[in-house]
Amino acid sequence: MESLNGIDWGAWLRAGLILLIGWGLAKGASLAAGRAARRYTAAQETMLVQRVVFYAVLALTVVTALQQMGFNLGVLLGAAGILTVAVGFASQTSASNLISGLFLIGERAFVVGDMIKVGNTIGEVLSIDLLSVKLRTPDNLFVRVPNETMIKAEITNLTRFPIRRLDLQIGVNYKEDMGKVQRVLQEVAERNPLCLAEPKPLFIFTGFGDSAMNLQFSVWAVRENFLELRNTIQREIKQAFDANGIDIPYPQRVLHLADPVTLRQDDKNAI
């Protein structure tokens, strides 16, 4: 096409077409790559593959389009290098998050859909992005945790393994027979269908406390039933203790006075 007013409109048109087709190609390629990767990878890795493919194809398209328009790519790349250094200094945090994100995805400590605990926040993982991890807390709040924080923090994955142990700390009165307490607790565990028969419930006499004999009773449940077991078994333990006359004492203090105190009964009519 002829040059008009010094601008090669044909080249611009070709570049525009390349960009348009390239955009479509990038979309298509990223979708196809995502579909192929889904079979072998977790959700966040699929997402990463899709993005990498999309931006790679798009970058190639842009480079081709710029070449069509007659730009000298060598000069452009040089300028881009200087720009990268400047942007790099300015966006140190983002870059750190980005790298942390790649490590997080590679490490697979948790996947989308897992319930995790980071610091004081417990939530279901909605997405693991390049800059942050998005969580939904049980009270339906959206929490964004930067990847840099995630890399440094201690993360507990609550749903990694299929079964969980519930540790109950119980104190009983000093007058109680520990054998009887253990028997009553075992019966409660056997009667509750959510409490796993195996691994067997664990009974540990943890020590002599200030007001009570302390013990730990640990029972296992499938993680889906964990909350329900926590509610039902504590109620059942209280009922079984009441039925068997086992006392859970309040905090008690025994006072020894230095000087004996005489108690005087007041006149009945006195106020």
Next chain:
Amino acid sequence: MERIKPWWGEFELAEGTAGCWTIGPAQLWITHQPREWRIGYVLGDENNEERSEVELGLTPEQMPEQAKLSRYSFQSSTVLLSLMPLLADRPVISRPDVALFIPPAQSIQLYVSTQLWLQVHAQGALLQEQPVVRPSDTWAGPTTRAGGLSYAASTMARTTLEDFPFSSWRAVTPIRITNTGIDMAAVERLHLPVPFLSLYQAENGALWTEAVELKRGEDNALELERLGNTAPPEAGTSTLLGGPRRRADRGLLSKAFGTLFGRGGNDDGVA
């Protein structure tokens, strides 16, 4: 043993009436309202293990208030409904009543009774399926990280049918284990993949599954020697009540039964 009165079969429940099926400690109430079936479930006295009664022609008001209720609506309604027993939907783990060892070159017979589920069908649709009494969950796996969920049998595996606790809500599986190894085989727990078994009704009303024959080889592994395709001889003349929930080829079956001594397997009982 006493004759067991079946609670299963086809029933007619006229509109505006209710029926009560007492199955061991559980009571199932079904009321037939205009274009609607209501099914209520009450878990009652645990001492009523052996009861099996069907009462029809009751009034809907007689249903206990504490019944756990579900409603099923139809455009029009018929009076026919059917109740069917079926085996559990996951493998069942039971333990012998006393520690059991099989010396080399010996073959022993065990009887395991497993709890039943019930299905309510009406107007060509399955309305409800549930365990008669919910058995306790238990974990079948080599570690707490991998394995599958099973049910714990509420009764022990026995070596004889004398005084066997036959009931209307349990099915009996005869298991023969032959030790062809060179050392003693310890039977600590029996992992029985009941979803692969069929249910038969003997003439006296007792419920049975096919007999299972297993061989313990020299490498300490169990092999499925034979899985009967009819009711066991102990049952006498019997009728088929329902086929297996899951069907599998011999290789898969052998794997499922291969974990009979306990640890291992996923939800299907297949390692």
